[in-house]
Amino acid sequence: MIKKILYTKEGKKFFVKDIDKDYHCQYGFIKKSDLNKKPGSKIKTNTKKELLILEPSFIDVYSKIKRLPQIIPLKDLGSIITKTGMGRDSKVVDAGAGSGALALMLANIVKEVTTYEIREDFYNVVKENIENLGLKNIKIKNKDIYNGISEKNIDLITLDLPEPWKAVMPAKKSLKVGGFIVSYSPTIPQVMDFTEEIKKHKELLYLETIEIIERQWEIDERKVRPKSQQIGHSGFLSFIRKIN
Numbered sequence: 216m217i218k219k220i221l222y223t224k225e226g227k228k229f230f231v232k233d234i235d236k237d238y239h240c241q242y243g244f245i246k247k248s249d250l251n252k253k254p255g256s257k258i259k260t261n262t263k264k265e266l267l268i269l270e271p272s273f274i275d276v277y278s279k280i281k282r283l284p285q286i287i288p289l290k291d292l293g294s295i296i297t298k299t300g301m302g303r304d305s306k307v308v309d310a311g312a313g314s315g316a317l318a319l320m321l322a323n324i325v326k327e328v329t330t331y332e333i334r335e336d337f338y339n340v341v342k343e344n345i346e347n348l349g350l351k352n353i354k355i356k357n358k359d360i361y362n363g364i365s366e367k368n369i370d371l372i373t374l375d376l377p378e379p380w381k382a383v384m385p386a387k388k389s390l391k392v393g394g395f396i397v398s399y400s401p402t403i404p405q406v407m408d409f410t411e412e413i414k415k416h417k418e419l420l421y422l423e424t425i426e427i428i429e430r431q432w433e434i435d436e437r438k439v440r441p442k443s444q445q446i447g448h449s450g451f452l453s454f455i456r457k458i459n
């Protein structure tokens with residue numbers, strides 16, 4: 216569990232897990248008595264490097280979750296949440312959990328999340344990630360979502376699966392009228408097969424498929440330009456709504 220965050224003025228971040236002993240980093244060490252100073256305090260290592268001390272927030276702990284398969288990047292998570300308008304009263308089902316990146320982010324925002332993961336080893340990692348974030352409103356099931364979803368009256372079902380079209384029927388039964396499905400797929404053939412399946416169901420309305428491009432910039436005095444190393448392609452997001 217992360218207890219403190221230390222920042223250099225250049226923005227380099229260190230994560231302190233044990234505040235009962237001195238903390239060692241590339242700039243030397245910080246005395247344990249300094250680790251208990253109030254958030255915003257400036258502290259110094261034994262080599263006189265100045266660091267700022269902060270309490271960890273959700274995003275600090277989230278950035279250190281154990282990662283297994285490819286996770287959904289923040290730029291795409293933002294779009295899932297904002298385009299479906301999920302909030303404090305929403306109930307969400309997610310699959311496959313993978314490392315839980317999407318499910319954990321949703322749990323920080325909505326009322327409850329149930330995430331399905333077919334692999335037991337991944338299921339165990341997600342359990343650990345849930346515990347480290349201290350989230351109480353998220354359940355994980357070691358089950359194949361293609362075999363059915365027992366949760367009913369759901370506001371949003373998120374699918375990040377190799378064959379999302381196989382989850383359409385269970386998702387349709389589990390969603391409330393007005394609820395959304397968002398399917399995340401890295402390739403267009405997956406999007407094609409998924410949307411073809413959606414179009415067979417009169418209760419489901421296909422809304423759109425989008426790709427979010429984020430361009431990071433380097434700002435250093437007059438050297439202002441797009442960074443040469445960027446996130447490339449992540450995935451396509453397809454949005455569906457249950458209309459009756």
Ligand SMILES: C[S@@+](CC[C@H](N)C(=O)[O-])C[C@H]1O[C@@H](n2cnc3c(N)ncnc32)[C@H](O)[C@@H]1O
Pocket residue numbers: 284285286287310311312313314315316317318331332333334337358359360361375376377
């Ligand atoms: C790309 S990962 C998901 C990553 C996840 N969205 C995240 O943000 O961390 C896909 C996951 O789906 C799981 N999976 C594949 N088929 C499944 C199924 N039928 N039911 C449940 N999980 C499944 C895989 O084991 C894998 O962990």
